[in-house]
Amino acid sequence: KAVEALALSARTESMARGGGRMPVVMDRAFGVTIKDPDGNTFVDLSAGVGVSSVGRCHPKVVEAIRQQSGVLMHAMEVNSSKRTELAAKISEIMPEGLRGDCITFFAQSGSDALEAAVKFAKRVTGRHQIIAFHGGYHGVWNASNALTTGTAYRKGYGPFMGGVIHAPYPYAYRFPFDTTHKSAEQIAGEYVDYLLNTPYTAADDVAAVIVEPVQGEGGYVPPSPEFLQLLRKACNKSGALLIVDEVQSGAGRTGKMWAVEHSGVKPDMLTFGKGMGGDVPMAGLVMRSDLAAKIPDGSVPNTFAANSLSAAVSLTNIALLQDPELDLINRAHQLGLEAQEYIRGFNSPYIGEVRGRGLMIGIELVEDKVTKEPLTGEKLGKLMGHVLSHGVLMVPCGRYTNVMRVMPSLTIPRKLLFKALDVFGDGLKTL
Numbered sequence: 108k109a110v111e112a113l114a115l116s117a118r119t120e121s122m123a124r125g126g127g128r129m130p131v132v133m134d135r136a137f138g139v140t141i142k143d144p145d146g147n148t149f150v151d152l153s154a155g156v157g158v159s160s161v162g163r164c165h166p167k168v169v170e171a172i173r174q175q176s177g178v179l180m181h182a183m184e185v186n187s188s189k190r191t192e193l194a195a196k197i198s199e200i201m202p203e204g205l206r207g208d209c210i211t212f213f214a215q216s217g218s219d220a221l222e223a224a225v226k227f228a229k230r231v232t233g234r235h236q237i238i239a240f241h242g243g244y245h246g247v248w249n250a251s252n253a254l255t256t257g258t259a260y261r262k263g264y265g266p267f268m269g270g271v272i273h274a275p276y277p278y279a280y281r282f283p284f285d286t287t288h289k290s291a292e293q294i295a296g297e298y299v300d301y302l303l304n305t306p307y308t309a310a311d312d313v314a315a316v317i318v319e320p321v322q323g324e325g326g327y328v329p330p331s332p333e334f335l336q337l338l339r340k341a342c343n344k345s346g347a348l349l350i351v352d353e354v355q356s357g358a359g360r361t362g363k364m365w366a367v368e369h370s371g372v373k374p375d376m377l378t379f380g381k382g383m384g385g386d387v388p389m390a391g392l393v394m395r396s397d398l399a400a401k402i403p404d405g406s407v408p409n410t411f412a413a414n415s416l417s418a419a420v421s422l423t424n425i426a427l428l429q430d431p432e433l434d435l436i437n438r439a440h441q442l443g444l445e446a447q448e449y450i451r452g453f454n455s456p457y458i459g460e461v462r463g464r465g466l467m468i469g470i471e472l473v474e475d476k477v478t479k480e481p482l483t484g485e486k487l488g489k490l491m492g493h494v495l496s497h498g499v500l501m502v503p504c505g506r507y508t509n510v511m512r513v514m515p516s517l518t519i520p521r522k523l524l525f526k527a528l529d530v531f532g533d534g535l536k537t538l
């Protein structure tokens with residue numbers, strides 16, 4: 108149904124500036140559908156920016172909240188049955204390298220988890236510097252913001268924690284170096300090896316390399332497996348830790364439980380958030396047990412860590428992700444491939460590239476396929492207006508805010524996904 112009046116700006120005035128401002132007010136939601144207070148409905152192709160993996164207000168999640176809220180919610184910094192159960196489950200579902208032999212430090216948000224990653228990486232290695240990547244997004248506080256590039260997130264907020272070295276991410280579509288003889292992945296991997304293993308660089312003082320296995324906010328960029336493999340080798344040589352930030356790419360979204368699993372690489376630490384919570388705040392840092400053993404007891408208190416209510420919900424969420432009948436993770440893989448083909452089939456002059464893994468798909472929009480000039484803000488605004496007024500919610504990302512994400516809940520009905528994509532395709536025709 109076409110939404111006639113989007114006179115919602117007055118309602119968003121009450122929001123603090125700084126957060127994103129979508130001209131939608133959510134009143135209620137179920138599955139992939141959101142209703143605003145006027146009764147307009149929207150299909151959410153963003154899953155609440157990757158959070159609602161199993162769909163909003165899933166009946167089993169609602170039931171878990173009901174049950175747990177009558178038993179125990181806040182356990183302070185004492186361990187709780189639910190936290191123990193969740194930590195054991197997380198260990199079981201980790202990628203190789205962490206699985207079965209890891210400790211989870213729970214956090215409230217992705218940014219928190221990354222703050223923890225930096226802090227612990229320094230403590231366990233005794234080193235001080237961190238390598239992160241251009242276009243990376245890891246959060247908005249001190250260490251996490253220092254890792255994050257992007258003027259919008261940094262301008263006027265610094266100085267942040269020092270000691271972060273940014274290296275090129277293998278964003279093949281816009282790679283600044285010559286790729287005639289080597290792939291972007293090889294060049295980017297070799298550059299990190301150079302930083303880590305050359306005596307006159309920071310070399311022996313680098314504590315960790317922190318990387319998104321599929322870059323998220325930077326434009327939905329899935330490098331080939333070789334990139335992470337090269338990073339692993341370079342870290343092994345230097346003694347730096349390899350930390351994968353799976354806050355956005357994890358929890359089944361890319362067609363495997365963790366995006367790092369597409370490469371076979373064993374990380375030393377992994378951060379999670381968003382889709383692990385089943386719609387309630389849940390994030391954390393998982394690290395190898397031998398590393399965790401080096402952290403002194405009581406040195407990192409955290410009042411709300413793994414609140415029992417969040418833990419119960421997260422366990423339900425994971426159970427749904429692993430349910431063999433729903434088969435959500437394989438479904439994400441299959442549906443993602445089909446959706447990419449479908450979008451390419453629009454043959455729009457504005458689509459520069461369609462890329463992604465599973466249901467983490469980016470559509471890079473350009474003015475010109477040859478020059479790759481990003482779509483203008485004006486046209487993006489028009490396109491966003493079109494999809495929204497036809498009941499579809501999409502959230503852009505990318506270095507030039509010209510990449511539309513297709514990242515619905517993994518439960519999205521197939522037909523509804525393609526119907527929503529048609530709305531986007533029609534929107535392109537209006538530009």
Ligand code: PMP
Pocket residue numbers: 216217218219221244245246247319323324352353354355356380381
């Ligand atoms: N890391 C990555 C890869 C993310 O995508 C995000 C959020 N976009 C964060 C960290 C920060 O998460 P939060 O917004 O929960 O602090």
